[in-house]
Amino acid sequence: MMINFAIIQMYAFKLLGALAVLAIGFPAANYISRLIRKIMDRHSVDPSLNTFMKQVIGMILKVLVAISAASVAGVETTSFVAIIGAAGFAVGLAFQGSLSNFAGGVLLLVLRPYKVGDFIEGDGVKGTVQEIGIVYTTLTTPDNRVITAPNGALANSTITNYSIKETRRVDLIIGTAYDVPIEKAKAAIEAVVSSHALVLKDPAWQIRLAAHNASSLDYNVRVWVNAPDYWTVNFDLLELIKQKFDEEDIEIPYNKLDVNLFKHDQ
Numbered sequence: 681m682m683i684n685f686a687i688i689q690m691y692a693f694k695l696l697g698a699l700a701v702l703a704i705g706f707p708a709a710n711y712i713s714r715l716i717r718k719i720m721d722r723h724s725v726d727p728s729l730n731t732f733m734k735q736v737i738g739m740i741l742k743v744l745v746a747i748s749a750a751s752v753a754g755v756e757t758t759s760f761v762a763i764i765g766a767a768g769f770a771v772g773l774a775f776q777g778s779l780s781n782f783a784g785g786v787l788l789l790v791l792r793p794y795k796v797g798d799f800i801e802g803d804g805v806k807g808t809v810q811e812i813g814i815v816y817t818t819l820t821t822p823d824n825r826v827i828t829a830p831n832g833a834l835a836n837s838t839i840t841n842y843s844i845k846e847t848r849r850v851d852l853i854i855g856t857a858y859d860v861p862i863e864k865a866k867a868a869i870e871a872v873v874s875s876h877a878l879v880l881k882d883p884a885w886q887i888r889l890a891a892h893n894a895s896s897l898d899y900n901v902r903v904w905v906n907a908p909d910y911w912t913v914n915f916d917l918l919e920l921i922k923q924k925f926d927e928e929d930i931e932i933p934y935n936k937l938d939v940n941l942f943k944h945d946q
Contacts, residue, residue, distance in 0.1 A: 846907055
């Protein structure tokens with residue numbers, strides 16, 4: 681059996697050429713992706729779109745490199761594209777969930793219910809958005825846990841964005857005993873609210889009797905603050921109102937039950 685070294689040599693050169701295309705093409709694709717990201721950074725493009733576009737462009741470039749390498753290796757491009765199409769269809773059926781997440785990522789970037797840096801709640805999770813990727817959104821919780829949430833689930837859920845508005849309202853319910861005069865309780869609460877530096881004067885705060893409960897009179901305390909100050913003011917008011925009530929001898933009652941005893945004649 682005679683070996684045709686010319687044919688072997690030809691295929692060897694084609695194979696080496698294909699490997700060279702891959703060796704040069706993949707790093708070049710990564711470089712172009714990073715370059716595009718730097719250009720978008722310089723033009724202050726939204727970080728959410730920036731990350732997403734970098735990932736998508738990098739993926740497209742690598743697919744083109746793979747097709748080019750196959751062409752250099754002697755594979756018919758039309759056949760190769762057909763093979764990729766068939767493989768893509770099969771993979772699409774196998775990874776329907778991932779494709780829905782990709783579509784969800786596109787929807788999130790188009791509709792923009794949140795951006796990088798926003799504190800959001802959706803699909804049962806909440807946290808600060810760190811990255812909006814092709815398939816997943818990465819969140820960091822207040823206690824520094826990292827949550828990777830599927831874009832498809834987020835796009836189809838109700839999303840609460842706590843950062844989109846500059847101000848938020850702190851709502852508290854404060855209870856007092858029934859024998860505490862209403863005006864005395866309201867005056868004590870207002871003294872605390874009006875003296876807090878982070879409470880906004882416009883819109884005005886509201887302190888109103890809200891409910892006659894079994895053991896207490898409950899007051900709604902509603903104050904407006906800048907969004908970053910929400911939890912500071914929330915905890916401060918709870919602590920300061922308790923201290924003020926202690927100074928004013930205003931009772932915060934425990935649950936009480938009146939028991940009436942009747943004496944029956946025997």
